[in-house]
Amino acid sequence: MQYPFGARWLAAALVAAATLPAIAQQPAGAYPSAPITLVVPFAAGSGTDSVARTVGQKLAERLKQPVLVDNKPGANAQVAAQIAAKAKPDGYTLFMTTNTSHSANPALYTALKYDPIKDFTPVARVGELPFALAVHPSVPAKTLGELIAHARANPGKLSYATPNSTSLVAMESIKHIAGIDLLSVPYKSSPQAMTDLVGGQVQVYVADLGSGMSMLKSDKVRTLGITTAQPSPLLPGVPPIGQTAKGFDLTSWNGIFGPAGMPPAVVNRLNTELQAVLADKDTQDKLALIGFQVWPSKTPEEFATYVADQLNHWRTLIRQAGIKPE
Structure with a gap:
């Protein structure tokens, strides 16, 4: 799937999708009058799931309607993306997703069954979930530099887990920058x-802090680096991966979309309420416990531009890492 006209064209397409006529228009004051489903592309217990449940609870309080989290894991977020894209664009089915479905998949798969631009209405960016590189204690490496040296001395003997595109692209980028050979295990x-x-079935894993924090802080694994540009206070002493793997530049973002064609009044209502939710200190404190950094977009249009930029950026990362689309 190619987008040859650049980020500006993509942003325009995203905004245009948000203003298409809806199947059923309704006054903004009437929305919502029923529960809202928040589709999540990863399993219960994942970082995105934790964020969805915290944000969903707060959003429900403001909208005076339940927000029900519906986990639809599978196929690197493709299952959930297809479900969300095909939903009625009335604001009652939303999609909390990440760079996996909307930045990486277009460059990882040759035949996606959804279009990240045409099939969705951007509502709001929520923030960033850092990831950290960890190894099983049997690996004789206490730093990323030592891991690279060990992998060079043992090509093809280490394996790493890839449950999402961030884990995959992060490790493939490190492999490319460092010139090492590890085996990917989906x-x-x-x-x-x-x-x-933890069990040693794989030796390396770039894990999201949301689902992996307790283990990343334990002696059951050894944490060597974090994907953010700056160190995280949640993992004291763990340096950014980019300090060793020069040129490493990866952001795992999180945001909320609806199907293409949502009424602008509904989109704006949701964006306004999400701004309030994300500005709430209790929300920020709860999300900080799992390492999530609140970083909202101000408007749906700003989020659209960001999504377009990230789509191009991740395409470049994937190409530079030498990953071939499936």
Whole structure:
């Protein structure tokens, strides 16, 4: 799937999709009059799931309607993306997703069954969920530099878990920058990937802090680096991956979309309420416990531009890492 006209064209397309006529228009004051489903592309217990439940609860309080989290894991977020894209664009089915479905998948798969631009209405960016690189204690490396040296001395003997595109692209980028050979092992969920890292079935894993924090802080794994540009206070002493793997630049963002064609009044209502939710200190404190950094977009149009920019950025990352689309 190619988008040859650049980020500005993509942003315009995203905004245009948000203003298409809806199947059923309704006054903004009438919305919502029923429960809202928040589709999540990863399993219960994942970082995105934790964020969805915290934000969904707060959003429900403001909208005076239940917000029900519906986990639809599978196929690297493709299952959930297809469900959300085909939903009625009335604001009662929303999609909390990440760079996996909307930045990486277009470059990872040759035949997606959804279009991240045409099939969705951007509502709001929520924030960023850092990831950290960890190894099983049997790996004789206490730093990323030592892991790279060990992998060079043992090409093809280490395996790493890939339950999502962030884990995959992060490790493939490190492999490319460092010139090392590790075996990718796909997983359906982050919790299972962490379980197998602890058990030694895989030796390396770039884990989201949301689902992996307790293990990342334990002696059951050894945490070597974090994907953010700056160190995280949640993992004291763990340096950014980019300090060793020069040129490493990866942001795992999180945001909320609806199907294409949502009424602008509904989009704006949701955006306004989400701004209030994300500005709430209690929300921020709860999300900080899992390492999530609140970073909202101000408007749906700003989020659309960001999504377009990230789509191009991740395409470049994936190409530079030498990942071939499936």
